[in-house]
Amino acid sequence: MTKKKEQTVEDKLRALYDLQLVDSRIDEIKNMRGELPLEVEDLKDEVAGLNKRLEKLHVDLSNIEVGIKEKKASIDGFKEAIKRYTEQQNDVRNNREFDSLTKEVEFQNLEIELAEKHIREMKASIEFKKENIKETQEKLNGRQEHLDHKVSELNSIMSETEREENLLNQKSVELQEDIEARLLTAYHRIRNGVRNGLAVVSIERGASAGSYFTIPPQTQVEIAARKKIITDEHSGRILVDSALAEEEREKIEAMLAKI
Structure with a gap:
């Protein structure tokens, strides 16, 4: 040796x-x-957050649209009930039965008014959600474009220096072994x-x-x-x-x- x-x-x-x-x-x-790697990570997190928010907004919008269809179906049901009760009024035997059917008709009309109110509210909510989706999509597009630019910038620097940095790190280790x-x-x-x-x-x-x-x-x-x-x-x-x-x-x- x-x-x-x-x-x-x-x-x-x-x-x-x-x-x-x-x-x-x-x-x-x-x-x-510089701060590029951290900036890229922050932008990635922001883009992921906006995508998640956009996905939730679309789910909310879809649920509201389903809710409107259900309310419209309920209104059709209430109208059918009104038609049925109105027809039954022609065959009543006394005033008590007639008043009872009249109250049922009034109740169904109230249900229709309430359902229509809910539909108006949901339609307003749809417009709000659509505007929110538009704003979020525009923000997402801007942040994604900025992220793509920063990733490209970082990749460019990395491609120019990665080989040199790896060799320098290796040389640094070798030099330290002799100290x-x-x-x-x-x-x-x-x-x-x-x-x-x-x-x-x-x-x-x-x-x-x-x-x-x-x-x-x-x-x-x-x-x-x-x-x-x-x-x-x-x-x-x-x-x-x-x-x-x-x-x-x-x-x-x-x-x-x-x-």
Whole structure:
């Protein structure tokens, strides 16, 4: 079994900066997508809700139409009863029977009036439902069109970056495997604690690229010596010298160019 070569501090710094460059590129790709994935999901939920609402409105409309048919059938039944009671009045034997049939006729007429009132109310409800359906359909069409546009936009970005992002994620995993656990933990802790995700930064014009606080000359000399891991006292970021940073940037850019 071949013994793994022990890493120097410079090796560790290069590995950490390479990881930072790769992870920063992944961040750029995610930023390109921005809020699009969440926006698409929200639009999908909204469209699904409108479809469900539209379906319920159509069911309600159908039920009202059935109700009107039932009321009309009831009216026909009441009219048949009136006809029958009226005919029976011709054969009554006394006033009591005649009055009883007259009350039945009056009752049937009241039932007809009530059914007709219900029909008028249901017809008004139909008009309201139809207007509601029209408005909901128009809103649904608009949200569906917006969703289609956003999905197309997201798919376009995904098709352009998906392969690169997958390869970068794979490269990030590979790089992390070569970094000792203690340093990797520190890297993720710093990266998660800063807004721009920069855990490892170079010295540019005497200042930390991440915080822009001036680095003392003696500290800059120590950083350039690459003999120990040095962090920015203001931001906690791991610092590397500009020459090392430039060399690693060129290396990573050459790798990205092949993707």
